[in-house]
Amino acid sequence: MTDISCRGDRFEVFDFGRSLGTTSAVPAGRQCPDVQEVNDPAIAFLDPTYSHGTFVLQPGDHAITIRAVVRPFGGGGAYLRVDTLPLPMSRDQCKRGGWEDFGAMSRNQGQCVALVQRGQKP
Numbered sequence: 691m692t693d694i695s696c697r698g699d700r701f702e703v704f705d706f707g708r709s710l711g712t713t714s715a716v717p718a719g720r721q722c723p724d725v726q727e728v729n730d731p732a733i734a735f736l737d738p739t740y741s742h743g744t745f746v747l748q749p750g751d752h753a754i755t756i757r758a759v760v761r762p763f764g765g766g767g768a769y770l771r772v773d774t775l776p777l778p779m780s781r782d783q784c785k786r787g788g789w790e791d792f793g794a795m796s797r798n799q800g801q802c803v804a805l806v807q808r809g810q811k812p
Contacts, residue, residue, distance in 0.1 A: 691756070691770045692735040692742035696722035700741045700760035701768055706753045713743040718762035731769035749777065749805075778806050 691713060693699045698718030703710045716739055719727070734740045741760075758766035778784050778792055784802035796802035 691745070691768055692731050693740045693766070693768050694729055694731055694734045695727050695767050696724060696763050697727070697739055698741070698760065698762040699758055699766040699768065701743075701766065702757045702759050703743070703745050704755040704757070705747065707755070710745040711743060712759060713741040716741045722763040731771065734769075778802050781806055
């Protein structure tokens, strides 16, 4: 998730009412609108003068809510991007270090195998 346009907004992200965290704290821009403001989320996410954050969601249903917690210019605009990671289809995919291919969902071979056993398949 990243702030865009006028710099300085900060956001808290919730899933089913539980806080996942806040985007990074940054100083507010001097004015809004600003001739140097960015409206492309891919560029803003890489710019350290914009507030942004990454939040990991486990497989399953979600209800995402976003709240602007800092709004130096009275409003707030942001983009949220959702990326999906592949899930293991078999125990063999978890062996010999293969569990590392499944990102934060499997921190070791045992967690990877547990994903397969629970039927958490794409």
